[in-house]
Amino acid sequence: MAHLGFGHGARYRVGAPLVRIELPVVFSQPAARFPTLRPGCAPREPTFDTHMPTGGLSALPVSRYV
Numbered sequence: 001m002a003h004l005g006f007g008h009g010a011r012y013r014v015g016a017p018l019v020r021i022e023l024p025v026v027f028s029q030p031a032a033r034f035p036t037l038r039p040g041c042a043p044r045e046p047t048f049d050t051h052m053p054t055g056g057l058s059a060l061p062v063s064r065y066v
Contacts, residue, residue, distance in 0.1 A: 036065045 013019075030037060040061030049058040 034064060037062055038065055039063075 040063040046060050047058045049056055
């Protein structure tokens with residue numbers, strides 16, 4: 001089944017290929033820029049926003065070990 005986040009068929013987004021290229025770069029940068037960045041909560045503690053169509057995190061606490 002195809003992912004519907006960027007649309008499909010007549011509703012396909014023109015910028016979808018660009019976003020698919022940019023996302024891995026965007027998500028890799030915090031780890032490269034802040035190597036001491038760690039989750040600030042237990043692995044099962046983050047909550048997801050069920051009202052968002054994408055079901056994203058409502059918060060993701062982080063801490064920096066120095």
